[in-house]
Amino acid sequence: MAIRDEKILFFDGACGTNLQRMEIPPSAWEGRDGCNEFLNVSAPEVIREWHSSFLSAGATVLETNTFGANAIVLSEYGLADRVAEINRAAVGNAREAIRKAGGAAYVAGSIGPTTKLPSLGHIAFQPMAAAFAEQAKALIEAGADLLIVETCQDLLQVKIALISCFGVVEAMKRDVPVMVSLTIENTGTMLVGTDVAAALAAIEPFPVFSVGLNCATGPEGMTSHVRYLCRHYRGRVSCIPNAGMPQVRDGKTHYPLSPEAFAAQLAAFVRDEGVSIVGGCCGTTPEHIRKLREALEGIVPSPRNVVEKPSLSSLYQAAEIRQEIPPFLIGERCNANGSKRFRDLLLADDYPGALRVALEQQEDGAHAVDLCTAYAGRDEQADLSAMVRLFAQSVQIPTVIDSTTPDCIEAALKIHPGRCLVNSVNLEDGGKNLERVCRLAKTYGAAVIALTIHEKGMAMTVEEKVETARAIHDLAVHRYGLRPSDLLFDVLTFTIGSGDATLVDAAATTLAAIRRVKEELPGVSTLLGVSNVSFGLSPASRRVLNSVFLHEGVAAGLDAAIIDAGKVLPMSKIPERDREVCLDLIYDRRKSEAESPLYAFIRHFADLKPAEEKSAADANLPAIPPEEELAEKVVAGDKDGLEDLLSILLSRRPAASIINQLLVPAMRRVGELFGRGEMLLPFVLQSAEVMKRSVDILAPFMEKAEREEGRRVLLATVAGDVHDIGKNLVDIILSNNGYRVVNLGIKVPAETIIEKARELRVDAIGLSGLLVKSALVMRENLPQFAAAGLRVPVLLGGAALTEKFVAQECVPGYPGPVVYCADAFAGLSAMRRMDEGTLSSTAFDAAGTAPAMTPGPRGAAVARDNPVPAPPFLGARHVDRIDPRELFPYVNEQALFRGRWGYRRGKMTAEAYEELVRGKVRPMYEDLKRRGVEESLFAPKVAYGWFRAFAEGDTLVVEHDGRAWRFPFPRQKTPPHLCIADYFRTRAEGGDVAGFFVATIGEEMTRATQALFTSDRYHDYLMLHAFGVEVTDALAEYWHETMRRELGIAGERPPAFSAYVVQEYQGSRYGFGYPSCPDLSAHEPVFELLDPGRIGVTLTESMEMVPEQTTSAIVVHHPQAKYFAV
Amino acid sequence: MKKYICTNCGYVYDPAAGDPLSGIAPGTPFDELPPGWICPICYAPKSQFDELE
């Protein structure tokens, strides 16, 4: 069988750690102690014996003992001139071991990373490439069946090794597969900071046999990276882990994973993810490989569902060319010809200053940055090389190498570790440069921008543009070996602002050509230098026209744009009329006989001044009285120029009057708009920020007595509850509507509330709490308040409360008004009724309200003979290396956008809502995801475990380590009378297995959200907090899936997120404190079983988990188990 | 017929499918759901549903 046809390849185990255990005659080292590669020639029998031990364990691929057998490493032992000899001997030793065993196995030539890091400038491209080429040639000549470039720590080293290996393979005309194996540290990146997506983007253009991981950690530590590769790389994926994370015991390195555990973890990657090359790295013995073969007996790798994402990358991260929300923005300002600032910095040899221009564009949201250093009188190659080196180390987004000189392009490609985009090729010279640059792109794995320019000049008509693109495509793909996805076509656009009659349809022509290129050349992307369209027009109007044109381009299929990323206006910020005038110009639509679209455009924008801060929309507003302007600013949530406006107003009326006569009524109007569904919660919070900022500015102009006007409200989240978002929203709304709020924080006991209420003589008390238990705490607090003599109104809010519960269970316990408030505005309205003297307790009319239904599984009795799957292990484990980006696909976007953030469609048209989501909500979401990762707001960790368990009536008994824990679960009081214990077998039925997990995204998110609240950034506070809550939920969803997979009941991945919502999978997870098991006291045994202290999660005295963004659940495998409420 | 989504959990009420978990027959428009109907997944009240595009 050919190697490419083998279903699973079994590599051998460790070299170094096993050689250390073997008896090597001291004389064999010849003074070169530690140079294992030398043993190939000095003690071949030892090496053959090592190979034999793995052959008899069942390895089907032997790696040669040549990890460091290159000139760079061997020169440290004075062996630089014996590279070929040592590699030859090494292949011979492996072959001899195979011959002696009489078996068939493949020989893989091992190529290690050397001791130098080229990304950090330790070594240049050429000497490193020469060393790899020499080794690869010797290995292939000696008969290696494949090469493995392994333990890669530096992305540039990977590329140099691949370019060298493929150079040799091509020159020798041999079909030798080349594997790449990366080493990703437990920090989640390669040694120099590259994440798996960035590495894959740079490697996948090469014709490698497989991409995978080895060393650094055990299999578990590789989970998220292995998943990423299996889901986004079309070729084979390899996994060759250590026997766990090395630990030092008694001064000796020890690898903790037993052969059984190692085999089970690694086999799961084959079974569940489709890994098809496995083996062992440091600490793995022949026994590890034997167990691995046993574990995979009769197993075929799971079929994979690969979604390729053509990407560029920096040294650190990848950027997809096809953005989820196009376009891919390429910053244009690092161009010596296009930007005077950048040119001046370059002319002054101020490279760090020039680098700052790139970093600014990264800040502005560019996905990649263009770099052009060609300028008359300068040495382009020297400048470009120096800048690329700086970019490679300091810029997080990929680099676009902008040059017309192939030598300069090649010099840059040799320096940059990531996957670059080359700007650009065309057919102006008949194709000479095109050939050279396409071949460079092929060799170095880069992508290429192609301009539709042919020998007669720039293509002007749609037909010409498409034909030129096709000609370039055919050469690049069929002759020079690039893939369509490596190409980005710029069909060029020309200004429609010059009045040139031949160019009036230039923009429309470009849009039509983009459409046709996308249709007729499948797989390619399109790109445009957008700002060309508006040359000759005023700067302020250009910004609007460019933005509208870009929007039209995206609609036509444009994928990428070279543009000043900071100057793109979202469509929602461009007034309808401005947009129309732009569209008339773009499509040359003449609206009147007298006036051309261009003249109409110029006249319309005549008064538009260039404005950095203000949007075009603001600049168009006519002057209005300052009183009205302030009210409009509150409603619009606009803080710009607030100080100036308030100082004008202060000259006309006192501060207190500005607040009471202008600001409070404006906020009242905001509340009305919200109440009618005409304003969404996030905008309300922006209005509240304007209010707060205004009051802060006005405070110094008021008397103390004036500042203390207004009724006082005490707010608290009740004892045992750490959730404060609801209470803080009430704080924001009340304090910005003229009430003075005393916010006591979270977990506030009744005694403290009573004490503070008396001391501060508050006019009302507001209690909040998210948990089911908190509703009960509120009910218990009220008689205590009554006994302490309090009579002020008490407002109650929280997710678990209902009007009925408040009216029937809470109102009777307190002599004053007790009022149910569904949200912060209901709280405001209650306060207003109190002011008017019309506030009364919540009443519940059972006759007028239908009882809530009880949805849930119904009908069939719970099957007792459901098979019990075998747990992968028993006991608890802790996982602290989860890449937050793995979680984002599990985020419930609908619940986040519409529910937590409040971006509901309500009365909007479907189109308006789609525009809101596309133009505002989704970009904010993307930005939060990016920031969450960059600012390390997430540290996802999980404590989980599998345990033997059985049902005993309504109680689940969990047994572990000779002890038993009891989980009494409540039973529904109405049919079908379900209880979680029903889903488990009794002891007599043979017992069962239960899973538990505690999952957290860590403390940092709580700190970051708290900081936003205290600095009055209400809008950002809600957005970030809600995002954190949903990512925590996503972690639970992700981990539940992981646990189902461990149990072998995962089945097919649900096709869309909506399938997770309705539990289209086997089994269920029930969160403690939620409707199926509201009692938090179950946390006590859960914490004894899982020890979540090891992932930084602790319990409060009232059994709540800290940090706030933590969730827990019991995992039930029974197919009939689904959500229900007791 | 118009579909509605639960803003709390993302469950979609599709009139064509009804809601078997609550015994709602296929073909029941959202507006004609009984007054006590709640989200079958997260128990949010009807007022928390939003029209889907």
Ligand SMILES: [Zn+2]
């Ligand atoms: Zn729901």
